[in-house]
Amino acid sequence: MPDLLLELFSEEIPARMQAKAADDLKKMVTDALVERGVVYEGASAYATPRRLALTVHGLPIRQPDTREERKGPRVGAPDGAIQGFLKAAGLASLDQARIESDPKKGEFYVAVVEKAGRAVPDLIAEIVPEVIRSFPWPKSMRWGSGSLRWVRPLHSILCTFGPETEDPEVVRFEIEGVAVGDTTKGHRFLAPGTIQVRRFEDYVAKLEAAKVVLDPARRRDIILTDARNLAFAQGLELVEDDAVLHEAAGLVEWPVVLMGSFEESFLSVPDEAIQATIRANQKCFVVRNPKTGRLANRFILIANIEASDGGAAIVAGNERVIRARLSDAKFFWETDQKPLPGYEDEGKPLDQRLAKIVASNVVFHEKLGTQGQRIERIASLARALAPAVGADPAKAERAARLAKADLATEMVGEFPELQGLMGRYYATAQGEDAAIAAALEDHYRPKGAGDSAPTDPVAVAVALADKLDTLIGFWTIDEKPTGSKDPYALRRAALGVIRLVLDNRLRLPLLAVIAKAPFAKSNDIADDLLAFFADRLKVQLREQGARHDLVDAVFGLGGQDDLLLIVRRVEALGRFLGSEDGKALLAGAKRAANILRIEEKKDGAGAYAGGADASLLTEPEEKGLQAALQTARQAATSAIDSEDYEGAMTALAQLRRPVDAFFDKILVNAEDAALRLNRLKLLEEIRTATRSVADFSRIEG
Structure with missing residues (x-):
């Protein structure tokens, strides 16, 4: 079956745009083919700095024929309706239509419209110009006198179509004078001549011969393998960096790995700052000395040419730039x-930076005050939280005060991604306690799902204070996330609090913490913020395989703000409902709740409180259920008081048979009003007993 080969050849495409552009090209072309009824076996897209390429294989030669029945007006309809139907269906007269009858609508005309499929090359000639003109580049440009826009000037288009056994044809189309043919160009410097190609395999091989590696994944593999080998040959280890790897692969068509060096004196700068400097300015890798674990005074760069001098001039140029940038880093x-x-009178260097932040009145948020005021809030909250997490209150407060001080340093000003890390280095250098220094870096964690939460108590106290202050503050000014919008990363902050609590197995009543916050309205937002935590906890537990409705069932009890205990309840509830006793009791409890909900509409909420009157219980099943309820309720309450949720579930499991027997034998809505009320009170006791562990009415199933 025929294949399509398409290449759009241009000036250099920014590395950050290449992967998405390749995906967009594949999707737009294949979607357009499918919309026209053309199916294919597979498609692949590729990008280099100067080209986007697409291959679609297993295409048919022609678009399939179509046959459509088009219903027209009724027989005897006005002439205007008849003429409109004939025109729309492409018929010359009604003789070409047939008449069908319907028992309700009578007789009406039907036209059978048959349309022959077009040659696929003709469809491609329509599709590709449409794709080029509507291509979703983040930024594009127009050049010359035409109206065509592309990321960079578009020089040529290669477009061929045909089976493997024959020479493919060039798909001809016009797009503002840009040439369409079966030729491309090789490497800009190493093989700039014109290359004629036939199909994809031929295209890849000839590009390779012309010093162009088409597949970005293969370019990455070449870079990574050669960089590792070059470092190993020098007795060093490559510090792998995915961001540098992907960008380097997007900057070169023929990767050549080289090694440069810098003065050892620069190694006095922290490793992370050296790496950030070299990464940001030259897109190069750093290497590590395996004997010391520190960086070596070497770096690995990726060139785009095989230079006649072995790359000496390229290395020297990179060394000059890196030397200048490292001089800046060392100065910082x-x-x-x-x-x-x-x-100078404010104490140690970090204290001085803190004083600068406070004095400058940098605004954190117009409704939440300055950065200095926020630091005071975090310090106060960290001290208050310290006993709950096992931290020294004085250390927690000190760490919280210094946590944002490195934001005023030169190094973080140049490399914002080093915030926190540089705080730890500077704190260590000025002789701060090790736990305080570590907290300056770790209080930002966890930064995402793949990041670990800090475990040192001082860091935990500051991390919680930082995230809770953010959440409480923005809730107070009603700047909550809406839909997909979360400009202040409040969802991430809430998940961070959840991770900190659960990973460290902390007992932290959130309502009490919110009440301590220095915002006048903090009590007013407590329930809403707690509901937000519940939603985030559902996300967290769902990713771990737990059921979201069980979280709802526990939060449905009200006042549940101890995240660790909530998770323990959810876990125990999940295991219980997985048993036969649990499933049966759930069915009975939901049946009781449904009856009560219906009857409460007649009698009013709270009409069945107070428990059933034992003297009105006449049937063995009623008496047996009440006795079982009393025993189970006492045992479950005692177990919950000691936080033994498994024990509480075991106690409730004893209700399974009495509840089943009650519903099998007893008519709840008896004709006798007193008997009916008493039996409804017995159902209320079932609901109350199960609510000691969860709101069963919120559980699905």
Whole structure:
């Protein structure tokens, strides 16, 4: 079956745009083919700095014929309706239509419209110009006198179609003078000549011969393998960096791995700052000395040419730039540890930076005050939280006060991604307690699903205070997430609190914490914020395989703000409902709740409170259920008081048979009003007993 080969050849495409552009090209072309009824076996798209390429294989030669029955007006309809039907159906007269009858609508005309399929190359000639003109580049440009827009000037289009056994044909179309043919060009410097190609396999092989590796995944493999080998040959280890790897692969068509060096004196700068400098300015890898675990004074760069001097000039140019940038980093590192002019009386360097933040009145949020005011809130909250997490209150407060101080340093100003990390380095350098220094880095964690939560109590206290202050503050000013919008990353902050609590198995009543917050309206937002935590906890537990409705059932009890106990209840409830006793009791409890909900509409809420009157219980099943309820309720309450949720579930499991027997033998809505009321009170006791562990009415199934 025929294959399509398409290449759009242009000036250099930014590396960050290439992967999505390849995906967009594949989707837009294949979607357009499918819309026209053309199916295919497979498709692949590729990108290099100067080209987007697409191959679609297993295409038919022609579009399939179509046959459509089009219903027309009734027989005897006005002439205008008849003429409109004939025109729409492409018929010359009504003789070409047939008449069908319907028992309700009578007789009406039906036209059979048959349409022959078109040649697929003709369809491609329509599709590709449409795709090019509507291509969703984040940024595009127009050049010359035409109206065509592309990410960079588009030089040529290669488009061929045909089976493997024959020479493919060039799909001809016009798009503002850009040439369409079966030729492309190789590497800009190493093989700039024109290359004629036939089909995809031929295209890939000839590009390779012309020093172009088409597949970005293969370019990444080449870079990573050669970089590892080059480092190993020098007795070093490559520090792998996915961001650098992907960008480097997007900057070169023929990757050539080289090694450069810099002065050892720069190694006095923290490793992370060296790596950030080299990554940001030259898109290069750093290497590690396996004997010391520290960085070596080497770096690995990716060139796009095989230079006649073995790359010496390229390496020297990169070394000059990196030397200058590392000189800046070393200056920042040393300057940040010196007294800050005008703040010499404020104590140590970080204290001086903190004083600068406070004095500058940098606004955190117009409704939540300055960054200095926020730091005071976090420090106060961290001290209050310290006993609950096992931290020293003084250390927690000190760490919280210094946590944002590195934001005023030169190093973090240049490399914002180093915030927290540089705080730890500077805190260590000025002799802070190790737990305080570590907290300055770790209080930002967990930063995402793949990040671990801190475990040191001081870091945990500051991390909780930081995230809770953010949540409480934005809830107070009613700046909550809406839909997919979450500009202040409040969902991530809530998940961070959940992770901190659960991973460290902390007992932290959230309502009490919210009440301590220094916002006048904090009590007003407590329930709504707790519901937000419930939603985030559902997400967390669902990713771990738990059922979201069980979280609803536990939160449905009201006042449930201890996340660790909530999770324990959910886990125990899940195991219980997985048993036969649990399933049967759930069915009985939901049946009782449904009856009560219906009857309460007649008698009013609370009409069945107070428990059933034992003197009105006449049937053995009633008496047996009441006795079982009393025993189970006492045992479950005692187990819950001691936080033994498995024990509470075991106690409730004893209700299974009495509840089943009651519903099998007893008519709840008896004709005798007193008997009916008493039996409804007995159902209320079932609901009350099960609500000691969860709101069973919220459980699905």
